[in-house]
Amino acid sequence: MNNIWLTIIGMGVITFLIRFSLILLAGRFSLGERANRALRYAPVAILSTFIFTEMVQPGGQIDLSLGNFRLLTGILTIAIAWWTRNIWLTMISGGLLLWLLASL
Amino acid sequence: MRSSRNELWAGIRTELPIALSTIPFGIIFGVLALQAGIPPLVAQAMSSVVFAGSAQFIGAGMIGDGDPMLIIWLTTLIINIRHLLYSATLAPYAEKLSLGWKVVLSYLLTDEAFVPTALHYQEEPAAPKRHWYWFGAGITLWTCWQLGTLAGILIGDQLPPSLAWLDFALIVTFIGMIVPVLRDRPMVGAFVAAGLAAVLTNALPFPIVSQYKLPILVGAIAGIAAGVFLEAMLEARQSTP
Numbered sequence: 001m002n003n004i005w006l007t008i009i010g011m012g013v014i015t016f017l018i019r020f021s022l023i024l025l026a027g028r029f030s031l032g033e034r035a036n037r038a039l040r041y042a043p044v045a046i047l048s049t050f051i052f053t054e055m056v057q058p059g060g061q062i063d064l065s066l067g068n069f070r071l072l073t074g075i076l077t078i079a080i081a082w083w084t085r086n087i088w089l090t091m092i093s094g095g096l097l098l099w100l101l102a103s104l
Numbered sequence: 105m106r107s108s109r110n111e112l113w114a115g116i117r118t119e120l121p122i123a124l125s126t127i128p129f130g131i132i133f134g135v136l137a138l139q140a141g142i143p144p145l146v147a148q149a150m151s152s153v154v155f156a157g158s159a160q161f162i163g164a165g166m167i168g169d170g171d172p173m174l175i176i177w178l179t180t181l182i183i184n185i186r187h188l189l190y191s192a193t194l195a196p197y198a199e200k201l202s203l204g205w206k207v208v209l210s211y212l213l214t215d216e217a218f219v220p221t222a223l224h225y226q227e228e229p230a231a232p233k234r235h236w237y238w239f240g241a242g243i244t245l246w247t248c249w250q251l252g253t254l255a256g257i258l259i260g261d262q263l264p265p266s267l268a269w270l271d272f273a274l275i276v277t278f279i280g281m282i283v284p285v286l287r288d289r290p291m292v293g294a295f296v297a298a299g300l301a302a303v304l305t306n307a308l309p310f311p312i313v314s315q316y317k318l319p320i321l322v323g324a325i326a327g328i329a330a331g332v333f334l335e336a337m338l339e340a341r342q343s344t345p
Binding site: 003004005006007008009010011012014015016018019020021022023024025026027030031035036037038039040041042043044045046047048049050051052053054055056057058060062069070073074077078081082085086087088090091094095098099102 | 121142143146149150153154155156159160163167173176177180181184185186187188189190191192193194195196198199200206207209210211213215218219222223226269271272273275276277278279280281282283284285286290291294295296297298299300301302303306307314319320323324325326327328330331332335
């Protein structure tokens with residue numbers, strides 16, 4: 001009984017300490033200018049990994065067929081985002097596409 | 105100069121579509137946790153104590169299987185090690201904040217809050233109240249995650265499975281957020297390289313690789329490396345006549 005609480009508290013502490021580690025050390029220690037410049041690519045790189053794997057491998061296996069509505073929706077939404085450069089337009093049209101293609 | 109309130113609202117506004125798209129995942133988590141035999145109160149507590157989607161999913165399954173606590177902790181460490189990257193990216197901006205702010209903002213530093221916050225910080229390098237943006241984004245996600253989990257615990261078993269496609273709404277939101285910032289070749293290169301590396305890693309015939317979310321880590325490192333490399337190439341080309 002106590003074990004399950006201890007387990008999740010431990011999971012929380014570990015997760016928090018990872019997130020907190022370098023923020024706590026900020027100011028006392030710096031990764032340097034080069035590393036900070038490199039980390040400008042972190043947000044794009046992280047989201048890209050989620051986007052690609054969810055599009056190409058929705059069930060874990062690579063699925064490049066037309067029957068994969070996530071892949072189709074993703075490609076069209078990326079095209080819309082690229083041309084419009086507008087987050088709201090992209091989300092609304094992407095959401096509609098998803099609904100449409102998923103119910104086909 | 106933008107006030108604290110402006111920053112807070114900007115953070116909430118940007119995060120809201122992402123946060124709403126995570127509600128289906130919160131619901132699925134609630135359902136799976138109960139199926140794994142976790143009591144409702146503990147399942148809800150997991151979403152606030154751990155507050156890390158993928159680690160919660162895997163952790164709930166492992167608790168259900170009766171896996172040893174130390175193994176569950178080690179798994180959590182491996183799955184969430186990518187957050188070091190977020191901590192490193194935002195650390196220079198958190199330097200002047202009080203310890204209390206650092207604790208709160210670290211607790212709220214999820215995948216989904218990190219991205220808009222990092223993008224905002226890069227666009228407005230000298231706004232002193234920016235930490236309110238980070239807080240706004242983080243607390244919006246936190247709220248939706250708790251509500252999604254609660255909905256999953258309470259009514260999850262009544263939802264029709266035909267709504268399974270809703271999971272992809274989060275990806276649509278991610279695309280809307282990130283593609284418009286792909287303004288130069290190094291950024292596009294980072295985007296493509298990260299995605300391909302993640303897919304290839306995910307395709308390795310070892311289930312443990314994807315279970316530990318290693319494709320995200322490998323992809324992120326590959327993307328950053330590609331961006332740095334292309335940036336250096338561009339600079340070299342511009343400096344030679």
